[in-house]
Amino acid sequence: MNKPPKIPKTKLILGSIILIVGFMSPLLIPLVIGSDLPVSYKNILSGLLAFGIPEIFMIIAIAVMGKPGFEFIKEKVFRYVKRFAPADEVSLTRYRIGLIMFSLPIIIGIMLPYATHFFPLSKDIPVWWYLISDMIFVSSFFVLGGDFWDKLSGLFKYHVKVVSKDKTA
Numbered sequence: 001m002n003k004p005p006k007i008p009k010t011k012l013i014l015g016s017i018i019l020i021v022g023f024m025s026p027l028l029i030p031l032v033i034g035s036d037l038p039v040s041y042k043n044i045l046s047g048l049l050a051f052g053i054p055e056i057f058m059i060i061a062i063a064v065m066g067k068p069g070f071e072f073i074k075e076k077v078f079r080y081v082k083r084f085a086p087a088d089e090v091s092l093t094r095y096r097i098g099l100i101m102f103s104l105p106i107i108i109g110i111m112l113p114y115a116t117h118f119f120p121l122s123k124d125i126p127v128w129w130y131l132i133s134d135m136i137f138v139s140s141f142f143v144l145g146g147d148f149w150d151k152l153s154g155l156f157k158y159h160v161k162v163v164s165k166d167k168t169a
Helices: 009-033 039-051 053-082 092-118 120-124 127-144 146-154
Strands: none
Touching: 009 039, 009 053, 039 053, 092 127, 127 146
């Protein structure tokens, strides 16, 4: 049997810190935007904090930890996150509730710009209303279950055919 290579603890800790710092770098964007830098520098620095620095830090972390260390960290994180993944199959009631949660924010989002023409009060909707609507939409994916993810991804694949398990269809 092959024994997994021994990963030095200091390299693992240092690489993990570099990885965390890199992925948290987008949190610095509000500080950059609020600074006195010229607008062009703010744009470049904000873009790098979002789409360059995290990737560079990830490469540095892999170099520090080595591939076995990175694989170890990745496996631990995926095992932890997998506990929060939605169930594959859900009950009919849960599926219907999830569809309402999925559809309602989309319908409201589509109709709201037109509603402001007929109902002037709809122009003054507070931001928290939009945040709640977005949270309901994201939560709907967990309520709908893993099979819904498969259906949704099928929308973006040309050669996918619908196969019904339902005997009445």
